[in-house]
Amino acid sequence: MSSEGALLESAQEAGELELEVRGPWQEAWRRFKKDRFAMFFLMVFGTFFLLALSAQVVELVQGDEATYAKSLAELGLDFPESHAPPTSRAFPLALFGLDWSGRSVLLRVYHGCKVAFLVGTFGGILSVLIGMTLGLLAGFFGGWVDGLVVYIYSTVASIPYLLLMLAFAFILKQGGFATAYRESFLANYVSLGLFNIILVIGMTSWVSLCRLVRAETMKVRELDFVQAARSLGFGQFRILFKHVLPNVFHLVIISFSLTFVIAIKTEVILTFLGVGVDKEPSWGSMIAIAKNELMRGIWWPLAAAGGMLFILTLSINYVGDALRDALDPKLKD
C-alpha cells in the first residue's frame, strides 16, 4: 500500500475526512431508506411478491383444479357449503369464509396475488420496453425517426385510454388471435384472458414514458460527455445504450411502478367488464362476482379481494412516490 493510501486511511479513521464516494444509485437508495414508511411498504410489497411466487410454484406443481379439490378435502367438506361466513369453521382455509361454490376465499385471494403480479410485472415490462426504446430512438436520432415516433404516440394518445383498452381487449378475445394463442405453447402456462390483459396494458400505457424519455434524451444528447464519446469515435448505439440510457433510466423505474399499479387496476376493471381474466382466480373476478353477492349480505369475498388489492396498490403507490423523490430530487421542490 502506498504511503498516500495509508495516510488517507488513517485520516478516515480519525474521522477527519469523509471520502466515501457514492454513485447516483447508492445516493438514491440512501435517500429512499430515510423514509421509514417507504421501507415499510417496500417490505409489504416484498411479502406480496413472495406470496405470488409461491402461488405460482404451487400451481406448477399441482395444477389449478387440484388445489381446490385438495383444499376442500382438507376442510372435510364432502358437499362444500356455499357462502359459509368467515370463521364459521375451525379450519384455517375457511378463515375468510367460502365462496358461492364452497371454495376457500383465502386460497382464492392467495392465487389472485399471482395474477396481479403477472399482470403488473409483464404488463409493466412490455410497456416500459416500448416506451423506452421509442423514446430513446426519437430523442437521440431526431429527424424522421423522431417525426415517426411522435406521430405514433400522438395517435395512440388521442384515443381515450379506456376506449382504447376496451377495443383492444375486446378484439383480442375474438376470432383469429384467440385461436392462434390457444394452440401455442404459452397457453399451457398463461390463460388467454391473462395474456390479453398483459398485451393490452403493454400496448396502451407506454406513451407517457416515451414522451419523458424522448425529452430527457434530447437534453442528455447535447451534454459534454456524449460529445466526448462521439469524438472518441464510439458507435451510435454504444453511445445510446452505454451513455444516454443510464442517464434516463430513473424515469423508466418510476414509470414501471406507475404502470404496475395501472395494470393491477386495469385487470380488475377489464375482468369485471367481461373482457379480462376468466379462468384463474383473480381479484377482478372475485369483485365482479361480489356485485351480486353484497346485497345479499355476503361481504367476505369482496372484503378479501378488495382488501388485498388495496394493500398492494397502496404500498406500490407509496413506494413509487418515495422512489420518485429519491431518484429525481429536482422534482421534489
Add this chain to the structure above:
Amino acid sequence: MEQSLWGRGPVIGFVIKRLLYNIPVLLGVALITMLLFNVASGDPVSIKLGKAAKESQRKALAKQMGLDKPLVAQYGDFLVQTVTLDFGESWNDNTPVRKIFLRGVGPTLSLSIPAFFTGAILSIALALLVAYHRGGWLDRFMTMAAIAGISISSLVYILVLQWLLADQLKLFPIWGYEYGWGALRFIALPLLIWVLLSVGQDLRYFRTVALEEIGRDYVRTARSKGLSENRILFKHVLRNCSIPIITRLVITVPFLITGSFLLEIFFGIPGLGSTLYTAIQNSDFPVIKAFTMLGTVMFVLFNILSDVLYAYFDPRIRLS
C-alpha cells in the same frame, strides 16, 4: 405585434394549424380502429351471424358490410362514415348508431357535468387549504388520505357505497333513472361517488401546483411587502395556479362523455357508458367503432381548446 398576441388573427390561425396537424393523427386512429375491427377480429361476419350461418348468407352479409372489398376501400368507407358521422346501424337491433348515441348523451351529461364542476371546485378549494397549511397535520392527513383514496379500486368504492348508502341506509335509490328533474334523485349517489373519486386524484396534482407557485419569488416579494397570507393565497397564488388547473380540467372534459362508464352500469343510468357496455356484451361492432372514433375526435378538439386557453391565460406563451 404585441397587440395581436391575443388578437383574432393568430388564434384562428393557430386553431386551423392545430386542426390540420391533427388530421394525420385522426387518419391514424381510423386506421387502427378499422384494422382492429375488420381484420384483427378475425371474422366479423360469423360474429354477427353465428357459426351456423349458410355460406350464401355469409357472402351476402360480407358484401353488405363492404368486407369483400380490398382493405384500402374498407378504410375509405370508414373514413366516410367518420366524416359524415353516420356509422350505420347497430347489429343488435338495427337502430342507427347516431340515434343510439343521441339517446345516451342526455343521461350521461346530467351526471357528468354537475360531477365535473363539484369535483373541480372541491379539489381546488382543498388543494389551496392544504397548501396554506403545508407541512401541518392537515396537509399530512390529506396527503395520506388522498394516496389511500386512490389506492382503493373504483369498483370497490362503487360497490361498497351503493350497498351502504342505498341498500342499507336507504338514503338513495339503488338503481334506475328518470328523465327531467326526477333525474336528480337518481344521480345524487353516483355524483357523490364520482366527486370522491376525482378529488382523490386531482387533489394531489393541484397541491403540487399550488406548492410550486408558493415557492416563487413574487410570493416572497408579496410577503416582504407585508401582505396578509390570505391575500397572497387568493389574489396572487390562485391566479397563477389557474393556468395548470384549467388546462388539466379542460383535458378531462372529453372523458365526461365516457367517464361515467362504471357508475352508469352500476346505477342503471341509460347513458353512453351503459350503451357501450351493452355493445361490448353483444359484440356490437358498429357501436364500439363509433365510440372509439367519436371519443378520439372529442379528445383532439378539447386538447386544442386547452392549448388555446393556456395561451389566453398565460401571456408568456405564444400561440405557434
